[in-house]
Amino acid sequence: MIIRRVKTGVPGMDEILYGGIPERNVVLLSGGPGTGKSIFSQQFLWYGLQQGEPGIYVALEEHPVQIKRNMIQFGWDVRPYEKKGMFAIVDAFTGGIGETAKREKYVVRDPTDVGLLVDVIKEAIRDTGAKRAAIDSVSTLYLTKPVIARSVVMQLKRVLSGLGLTSILVSQVSAQERGFGGPGVEHAADGIIRLDLDEYDGELYRSLIVWKMRGTKHSMRRHPFDITDHGLIVYYNKVLRVRGGRAFIEQLPEKVVEEMEKAAQKVEDVYEEAE
Template identity: 85%
Template sequence: MIVKRVKTGIPGMDEILYGGIPERNVVLLSGGPGTGKTIFSQQYLWYGLQHGEPGIYVALEEHPVQVRRNMLQFGWDVRKYEKKGMFAIIDAFTGGIGEAAKREKYVVRDPTDVHMLIDVIKEAIRDTGAKRGAVDSVSTLYLTKPVVARSVVMNLKRVLSGLGVTSILVSQVSATERGFGGPGVEHAADGIIRMDLDEYDGELYRSLIVWKMRGTKHDMRRHPFDITDKGIIVYYDKVLRIRGGRAYIEPLPEKVVKEMEEAAKKTEDVFGEEEE
């Protein structure tokens, strides 16, 4: 069966995913504070824009002005793509309050109203022709009512996947929580990528692991990553192992690395098309 994939464009990530995220998948990007979830989602959108794929970003925890500033720190100037109609930031943070908010095109007047949010998302997708999407963070929508977590994710999934958007839903968890940010959300999402920042023997280590990804084989090891001034770099050829309370970063066997590289290479030159 031919699987149409969407490359993340994050160095090392597509090797772990054996070529990319299956098209229309909704991926839960879960992790604690400071793990790099927002950067990951924005880098994913930026790569798409650089290759002609429109996108939308739903801002639930930051002012759209701040989102643009933060992206610009990595050299990701999305304003030109907004002017071209290829990119849209959906303001689900301000409720339309403030002078800057009045200049935003897509505003959710009541950020707590999921149905209103979905209507604005639909409008933005149709206007831009978006193929990529990010919601940051989806857990904001059910923080005070965790019982509705699964239904919120399912509602977003129906809209995003139904309109052909391959999406990342950022999910916040506490620093010590090992779950995915809400009861039942792991079953509603097509994929789960867990990002962590853990202390071992007095040092902090960044790592990620793909817990699941429907429609594709993926590597099941925990890989270290760094956040640089150009974004995230994942070391797909290395693994983070814990022994006796200490962390060790070790190289993977050459055979395993080659298998991941070959799988990712299949989609290297067929952006937005079916893999061979």
């Protein structure tokens, strides 16, 4: 059986995932402040739109207008896709308060009501025919009650995966925390990608590691990445190592790099044949 992959649109990420995220997977994108979680999730949706795949963005921590402005800074103008009905922002931030918010089509009047949120998400999926989703951030739904974290993620997973979407759930953690954003969420999610921004010997280093991903082999190494004017770039051919409190970025052996590249290409070839 061929497992269809969904390409992330983040250069270097699909090689780390040996071809992409398995379709219908719900991926927890975890990390501290400033690590690029929102950018990653938006880049994922934008790439999908370029491939003709509709998507929805669930805004829990930022005004929809500001989200669009932030995306435009990277060259990702979603407004034409909104007009075409291919993209929608679910406003779970404003509660419908404010003149701009009143013009939003998908508004969650009580963002703390997970059942209401799910109903509005379903409506947005139905109207757009979405294949991709990003929720930023899911932690907002359970920060005051962390014990319900797993339950919340499971509710969202049943809806998103059940309707055929491949989804990114942004999960907030503190700068020094090494967890994933709530008790048990690591078991509810199909995949976990951890983004980090750490200081070593007076310098900050960005890196990511795929903690797990159901349905695919993936790199078990910590890879450096950058945030550019065009989004994230992951250096799948390099690894971040720490020795004696100092960080070193090393080139991976050519054989390892070739294995990742061939696996990613093989998935693409199989997908083309299936089409």
